[in-house]
Amino acid sequence: MSESVENKNSNWVYMLRTTQQHQVQLSSVADQKANIIIASNCILVSLTLSRIETAFQYWGIWTLIGMSVLCIITSVIVIAPLSLNKTLPDVKSPNFNPLFFMHFAAFSHEEYQSRMNSIMESPELVQEAMVRDIYQIGKVLSTRKYPFLKLSSARFIGGLLISLTLFIIQFSSF
Numbered sequence: 001m002s003e004s005v006e007n008k009n010s011n012w013v014y015m016l017r018t019t020q021q022h023q024v025q026l027s028s029v030a031d032q033k034a035n036i037i038i039a040s041n042c043i044l045v046s047l048t049l050s051r052i053e054t055a056f057q058y059w060g061i062w063t064l065i066g067m068s069v070l071c072i073i074t075s076v077i078v079i080a081p082l083s084l085n086k087t088l089p090d091v092k093s094p095n096f097n098p099l100f101f102m103h104f105a106a107f108s109h110e111e112y113q114s115r116m117n118s119i120m121e122s123p124e125l126v127q128e129a130m131v132r133d134i135y136q137i138g139k140v141l142s143t144r145k146y147p148f149l150k151l152s153s154a155r156f157i158g159g160l161l162i163s164l165t166l167f168i169i170q171f172s173s174f
Contacts, residue, residue, distance in 0.1 A: 016130040023137040030145040034078035037152050041068040041075075060166040067159025074152035078145050091115070099133040 045068045048061055055061040082102070090096060097103050098119060104112050119125045 012127060016127065016134065020130060020134050020137070023134055023141065026141055027137065027145060030141065030149050031079050033149055034075040034145075034152065037075040037149075037156060038072050038079075041071045041156065044068050045072075058167065059170055060163040063166055064159055064163040067155055067162070071152050071156045071159065074148050074155060078148045078152065082140070082144075095136075097132050097136055098129050100136060 045065055048055070048065055048068075052061070098112075098115055104115075107115070119129055
């Protein structure tokens with residue numbers, strides 16, 4: 001095999017591996033941010049509820065608690081696992097991903113080993129499997145994790161601003 005062809009093969013493998021690692025890191029970052037939002041809002045709610053008898057009549061407190069609960073729910077959606085299929089995935093489906101645990105876990109070890117061996121015999125099939133995996137990770141990031149993370153962050157900031165505004169209105173009117 002010529003050096004040029006070998007170099008070309010290693011380039012696409014490197015590119016796909018780097019892209020896949022980047023996608024997994026983005027997913028991990030989204031999970032960490034969601035966990036930070038959950039933890040900070042849980043602390044905020046518990047501190048607020050521990051002093052509820054003194055702050056009972058303030059509208060801002062109730063708004064803050066309500067928005068914090070919405071933030072927690074939205075952030076849990078970011079980190080919650082997708083629902084698992086109870087049926088065996090269709091191997092001939094264009095969405096079948098032999099690198100994704102929800103798909104390959106439905107097979108016996110021997111069946112999975114056989115399928116992976118047949119994929120690994122062909123660089124084109126390996127490339128196709130990696131591209132499909134990258135695409136599906138990216139779809140989860142773009143349709144589930146990051147939109148809900150953005151919504152949760154916006155609710156958190158909005159809740160703080162609305163609560164502060166309500167405190168100012170309520171205190172200035174008394």
